[in-house]
Amino acid sequence: MKHFTSVKDVTNISALVEEVLFLKQQPYAFKHLGENKVLGLIFMNPSLRTRLSTQRASMNLGMNVIVMDINKEGWKLESREGAVMDGDAAEHVKDAVAVMGQYCDIIGIRSFPSLENREDDYAENVLNQFIRYAGVPIVSLESTTLHPLQSLADLVTIQEYKKTPKPKVVLTWAPHPKALPQAVPNSFAEWMCNAEVDLVITHPEGYELDEKYTWNATIEYDQKKAFEGAEFIYAKNWSSYKQYGKILSKDRNWTVSADKMKLTNEAYFMHCLPVRRNVVVDDEVIDSPQSIVIKQAANRLWAAQAVLKKILEHT
Numbered sequence: 001m002k003h004f005t006s007v008k009d010v011t012n013i014s015a016l017v018e019e020v021l022f023l024k025q026q027p028y029a030f031k032h033l034g035e036n037k038v039l040g041l042i043f044m045n046p047s048l049r050t051r052l053s054t055q056r057a058s059m060n061l062g063m064n065v066i067v068m069d070i071n072k073e074g075w076k077l078e079s080r081e082g083a084v085m086d087g088d089a090a091e092h093v094k095d096a097v098a099v100m101g102q103y104c105d106i107i108g109i110r111s112f113p114s115l116e117n118r119e120d121d122y123a124e125n126v127l128n129q130f131i132r133y134a135g136v137p138i139v140s141l142e143s144t145t146l147h148p149l150q151s152l153a154d155l156v157t158i159q160e161y162k163k164t165p166k167p168k169v170v171l172t173w174a175p176h177p178k179a180l181p182q183a184v185p186n187s188f189a190e191w192m193c194n195a196e197v198d199l200v201i202t203h204p205e206g207y208e209l210d211e212k213y214t215w216n217a218t219i220e221y222d223q224k225k226a227f228e229g230a231e232f233i234y235a236k237n238w239s240s241y242k243q244y245g246k247i248l249s250k251d252r253n254w255t256v257s258a259d260k261m262k263l264t265n266e267a268y269f270m271h272c273l274p275v276r277r278n279v280v281v282d283d284e285v286i287d288s289p290q291s292i293v294i295k296q297a298a299n300r301l302w303a304a305q306a307v308l309k310k311i312l313e314h315t
């Protein structure tokens, strides 16, 4: 594995899931693999889980790790190719990234979308500039359109908790006061479309995701109907892809409630976190025995460790 930016970078998904589960049992089995290697984690946006889990994952492999909130600690960056830099930006991304590649053996990058221009955001300019200019393997810590470390952890969690060979997994939209990226649902859908699950995506009209991620899913506009017989309920808010970046609804009838969970086959509740309690999901649900959000977050560590191990092994 050279880079880890989407499910497409994984040659054998089942084998990677098994690798994650092995490391969960034997976390220090490869504690010298990363000796004298440095992981650089570059954040353009906030993070708790990704930052802490990926740091610890690298330590479990014997790596050193350096972390930078580039918008607070670095120079203001210009990302437009060919720009005449006579404005606020002190440095071009291509220079900054090439220098980072001199100090780090692997670089992780988090760069959220603008939610203003869909073509620009979906071109993944920042991620692609890191791939083009760093000269070292790049790991997405959530890009403008995908969040592969989250989705690998989500798939491992479903593998651990599923009760049937091909469980019904429901990705449900839920309301949120802010406009959020489509990266987490895009990524969850693309991984589930490549897994042994029956994926149903439910959301209000106008929240359809890019079909290149949802090709193997059933789209259901009636949330209660979608919940019927589900084994997993994965809740997440996202802004509209079609009316790009817009909030079309804040309808609290889409909040995941205990009554709705009763429609399922005793489904487990999942969310990538951070979550707006009693907006996205009622406390009664996320605090119930059916909620596996903390186990899901714990799997972020093992997922990151498996990805870093594959990159260090050049496999």
Ligand SMILES: CCC[C@H](NC(C)=O)C(=O)O
Pocket: 180, 181, 182, 183, 184, 237, 272, 273, 274
């Ligand atoms: C892991 C989720 C990160 C981000 N969440 C927020 C609140 O911005 C999102 O929705 O993509």
Ligand SMILES: NC(=O)OP(=O)(O)O
Pocket: 046, 047, 048, 049, 050, 051, 142, 150, 272, 273, 274
């Ligand atoms: N789920 C997730 O990636 O959380 P953070 O944004 O806190 O890293």
